[in-house]
Amino acid sequence: MAKRTPIDAGLFAGSLDVPRLRGSRCRSCGETTFPAQKGCPACTAQGCEEVALGTRGLLWTWTIQHFPPPHPYAGDADNFEPFPVGYVELPDGLRVEARLLGCDAASLEIGMEMELVLEPFARDEDGHEVVTFAFQPVSS
Amino acid sequence: MKISILGTGLQPFGRHDGVTPIEMGVVAAHAALDDAGLGWNDIQLAFAGSLEVLQPDTMIQHMGLTGIPFTTLYNGCATGGNLLLSAANAITAGAGDIAIAVGMDKHPRGAFSVGDTLESIGLGQWYGETGLALNPQYFAMKTKRYMHDYGISETCLDLTAVKAFENGSRTDHAWRRKAIPQDEIARSAMVCDPLRKFHFCSPSEGAAAVVLCRSDVARRYATRPVELRADVFRTRSYGSFETLSPSMPVKSAPSPSVQASRAAFEMAGIGPDEIQVAQVQDTEVGHEIMHLAECGFCKDGEQEGLIRDGETKIDGRIPVNTDGGLLANGEPIGASGLRQVHEVRRQLLGRGGRNQVPGNPRTGLTHVYGFPGVSCVTVLSV
Numbered sequence: 417m418a419k420r421t422p423i424d425a426g427l428f429a430g431s432l433d434v435p436r437l438r439g440s441r442c443r444s445c446g447e448t449t450f451p452a453q454k455g456c457p458a459c460t461a462q463g464c465e466e467v468a469l470g471t472r473g474l475l476w477t478w479t480i481q482h483f484p485p486p487h488p489y490a491g492d493a494d495n496f497e498p499f500p501v502g503y504v505e506l507p508d509g510l511r512v513e514a515r516l517l518g519c520d521a522a523s524l525e526i527g528m529e530m531e532l533v534l535e536p537f538a539r540d541e542d543g544h545e546v547v548t549f550a551f552q553p554v555s556s
Numbered sequence: 557m558k559i560s561i562l563g564t565g566l567q568p569f570g571r572h573d574g575v576t577p578i579e580m581g582v583v584a585a586h587a588a589l590d591d592a593g594l595g596w597n598d599i600q601l602a603f604a605g606s607l608e609v610l611q612p613d614t615m616i617q618h619m620g621l622t623g624i625p626f627t628t629l630y631n632g633c634a635t636g637g638n639l640l641l642s643a644a645n646a647i648t649a650g651a652g653d654i655a656i657a658v659g660m661d662k663h664p665r666g667a668f669s670v671g672d673t674l675e676s677i678g679l680g681q682w683y684g685e686t687g688l689a690l691n692p693q694y695f696a697m698k699t700k701r702y703m704h705d706y707g708i709s710e711t712c713l714d715l716t717a718v719k720a721f722e723n724g725s726r727t728d729h730a731w732r733r734k735a736i737p738q739d740e741i742a743r744s745a746m747v748c749d750p751l752r753k754f755h756f757c758s759p760s761e762g763a764a765a766v767v768l769c770r771s772d773v774a775r776r777y778a779t780r781p782v783e784l785r786a787d788v789f790r791t792r793s794y795g796s797f798e799t800l801s802p803s804m805p806v807k808s809a810p811s812p813s814v815q816a817s818r819a820a821f822e823m824a825g826i827g828p829d830e831i832q833v834a835q836v837q838d839t840e841v842g843h844e845i846m847h848l849a850e851c852g853f854c855k856d857g858e859q860e861g862l863i864r865d866g867e868t869k870i871d872g873r874i875p876v877n878t879d880g881g882l883l884a885n886g887e888p889i890g891a892s893g894l895r896q897v898h899e900v901r902r903q904l905l906g907r908g909g910r911n912q913v914p915g916n917p918r919t920g921l922t923h924v925y926g927f928p929g930v931s932c933v934t935v936l937s938v
Contacts, residue, residue, distance in 0.1 A: 424682035439803075447794070450803040451680065458794040458805070477704075479696035479748040481687060486669035490685035501693050505806060512803045513688055521749055526704050537686060548686045 429468035440464035471532040478502035518552040558771035560781035563592025564898035569762030569885040570731035581660035584763035592767040600652030602626040605635040606890035636893020637932020661888030663759035694799035696748035699842025706857035716841035724884025726910040732884040760886025764894035785935040786823035790816040792929025812931040813850040824935035828852035832917030835896035837925040838881040896922035
């Protein structure tokens with residue numbers, strides 16, 4: 417398999433072969449945040465621990481991005497195709513914002529089950545595939 | 557200590573090719589001073605804010621180098637609200653009797669870009685590179701969920717835009733002065749579902765200024781000062797849904813707009829049912845609709861009936877964004893909140909012209925909301 421580079425190494429927990437998002441859980445109040453951070457936004461405690469987030473959840477809201485995002489968008493703005501974006505509610509007590517794959521305005525529905533996938537997004541200077549995270553509908 | 561507003565002024569919002577934002581700030585400041593019957597020499601404290609201008613206080617070179625303390629601040633779309641609050645607080649603290657707050661901006665055309673360094677706003681660069689980090693997406697997704705939860709229709713979105721451009725068409729200083737038919741709004745290009753082109757405001761250029769003073773000296777300068785009954789600034793609580801959030805908790809909390817408006821009503825000693833004219837942040841129609849409930853003017857979901865019945869129009873029960881709001885004026889971020897104060901004061905003084913709210917309104921509210929979850933609410937009265 418060609419070498420894959422994450423768009424930001426801090427987003428993922430462990431190997432990309434089994435992708436999991438890397439969040440942080442407060443040792444004091446148990447609230448979870450993504451991306452991982454040290455301080456807890458819920459209770460002000462410092463010193464959160466890193467956790468691998470669940471990979472399945474329910475679509476909480478969505479939209480379709482119909483115009484090419486301005487700088488610093490790294491996608492192909494010249495051959496732009498509208499893409500869906502949503503928040504997926506994970507069992508860890510948070511909703512994660514993400515690009516959505518394998519769905520469109522006609523098929524998207526609040527409450528549908530989604531799963532984490534990697535999305536090839538660009539190529540870096542060495543020709544390696546740069547990947548980001550996305551969610552797609554769980555195939556029934 | 558009580559605070560009164562003596563004068564307000566605008567560099568009308570729109571496009572002003574070849575005019576710098578500092579020049580626009582100077583125009584607005586002189587308009588506010590003229591309105592108050594004062595000169596720059598009378599001003600003891602100044603506050604200015606802008607997104608695009610690093611140091612808006614440099615306008616003092618053009619106003620006159622009187623040596624006064626001149627503070628700058630920036631709080632996203634809530635900048636104007638916090639400029640007024642900070643000026644009022646400084647007067648209350650005894651730093652001076654008469655102050656001016658000036659907001660100015662000049663944005664490039666098109667959607668706001670988060671720029672080169674997302675780190676400067678506490679986010680990773682990946683967030684923008686992957687095509688997230690866009691305010692319109694947030695506006696759309698909060699609106700989408702709200703419509704799902706409370707049964708708000710797309711017609712309700714369209715009617716809110718119809719009202720905005722109709723009010724703009726009656727406002728001589730508005731940027732968008734052409735009424736737009738409902739079907740043209742409903743057919744306009746989709747930007748971020750469910751929000752279309754004519755549902756959104758555009759970044760624009762302009763400036764606004766407010767001259768304020770201690771209420772116990774106000775009668776020396778104005779026969780009819782407008783009282784600043786409350787001015788409250790709140791940042792978000794854990795659990796509110798905010799723009800540019802890579803994640804949000806399932807645990808929910810009232811928005812900063814809810815927190816600020818509740819505190820403002822408590823400070824003013826009146827309820828939302830006593831407000832006779834309101835300016836609320838309408839970056840797009842979804843947020844005007846949601847802010848009606850967040851500011852206490854109705855319960856969640858009641859907007860559908862309220863708007864279909866025309867109750868937010870100029871002759872309705874609670875006239876909202878009487879000058880066309882952000883939709884008809886655009887948003888020069890630093891100035892927007894002070895434009896709201898300018899408009900509510902016009903209405904309270906009966907100077908509303910073709911968009912004057914009938915029945916001599918005596919109490920009004922202004923509300924701004926912005927990134928990263930900040931809101932300022934004022935209550936004004938005569």
